[in-house]
Amino acid sequence: MxxxxxxxxxxxxxxxxxxxxxxxxxxxxxxxxxxxxEWYPVSVIVENSSSDRFTSFREGLERGAEDYHIRLNVVSTGAFSGIEEEYQIIHREIDNGAKGVIVEMCDSSNYTDDSAVEIGSDKMILVETDVEAEGMYAAILPQSYEMGEAVAEAVIADYGEKIEDTDIGILAGNLKQTAGQQCLKGFMDKIESAGASILWNLSDEDNVNNTFEWCLEKKRVDIVVSLDNDRTEQAVDYLQAQEQTEFGLYGIGCSEKNVYYLDKGVIGALVVPNEFNIGYLSAAAIAGQLREPLSSAKTEKVGFLTITKDNLYDEENQKILFPIVQ
Structure with a gap:
């Protein structure tokens, strides 16, 4: 024993x-x-980087950075004077040690092949808008044309047969960007087929801050349609300064301010791109490019929601609008 x-x-x-x-x-x-x-240092370059409109985008970036071993540096920027200033920032970040950059081009139309060669397709991911030489870079994009259509569909749904007697003014945003051009085309194709009249159409190049109020005074409209987040906020600010509502407002936006005024009934419908997914997928894409530099550039399009006061508090919509609190 x-x-x-x-x-x-x-x-x-x-x-x-x-x-x-x-x-x-x-x-x-x-x-x-x-x-x-390996953890890759990656710089993120977007115009007005501290803007509220990038809140969900940054959250998606940070979540993707954790999953794909990226050290993010969101570059502090204001409004770009032009594409050359943005190129200078891109090159500066790479010279300072960034292995890759995630970039929203402020101007697709003045993009040059020479700049592309200098930067290298394996080092850059485009977000929000592509360049005219599609396929040069991998790109994570909103469904711009479809979003323009969705704004028109929201207007048509609310005005019905009265749409043919409805005058519309457009705040088109940045038409130097491919995304802005596509969004405007989607809206125009749909709204013109319904018989609505477009009295004016302002882009950022029209010095819109001065001409918006002038157009409202000289050519009054029933509806203002704003095709980017900042122009939607501008229209909201104008309405809030008035003693009475002067026009119906429909637009594209993702900032908390725009969602707040949708809830208050100031905005009739808001088309909201899934900015969290754009951020997350751009982090995944740059990680893939850096690990496999010879992989071909791919474009991926991300969906959106059409939000009204009636469906604002639906669970799935809240997840897209406020991913940080999930």
Whole structure:
């Protein structure tokens, strides 16, 4: 019996040693694996980077950065004077050690092939808008044409047969961007087929801050349609300064301010791009490009929601509007 007890003790000790050795080996493997996993420094360059409209986009970026081992640097920017200023920032970030950049081009129309060669397709992911030489870079884009259509559909749904007697003014936003051009085309194709009249159409190049109020005074409209977040906020600000509502407002936007005024009934319908997914997928895309530089550039389009006061608090809509609190 004593020999049996001694054998059991030896067996137990051997088993403990095996378990300890296994744990030590597994721990070493985890530490060694994390040590070998490269974390890539990536700079994010968008216009007016502190704008509220990028809140969900930044949240998606940060979540993607954690999953794909990226060290993010969101570059502090204001309004760009032009594409050359943006190129200078891109090159500066790469010169300062960024392995890659995630960029919203402020101007697609003045993009040049020479700049593309200098930057390299394996180092840059485009977001929000493409360049005219499509396929040069991987791009994570909203469904711009379809979003323009969706704004028109919201207007038509509310005005019905009266749409043919309805005058509309458009705040088109940045038409130097491919996305802005596509969004305007989607809206015009749909609304003109319904018979509505467009009295004026202002882009950012029209010095819209001065001409918007002038147009409202000289050519009064029943509806203002705003095709980007900032122009929607501008229209909201104008309405809030008036003693009475002067026009119905429909637009594109994703900032908390625009969602708030949708809830208050100032905005009739808001088309909201899924900015969280755009941010997350852009982080995933740049990580893929950096790990496999010879992989071909791909364009991926991200969906959107049409939000009204009636469906604002639907659970799925809240997840898209406020991903941070999920």
């Amino acid at each position: 004593k020999r049996t007890g001694k054998n059991n003790l030896i067996y137990l000790m051997a088993l403990i040693l095996v378990i300890i050795a296994f744990i030590a080996f597994a721990t070493y493997g985890m530490l060694d694996g994390s040590k070998d996993e």
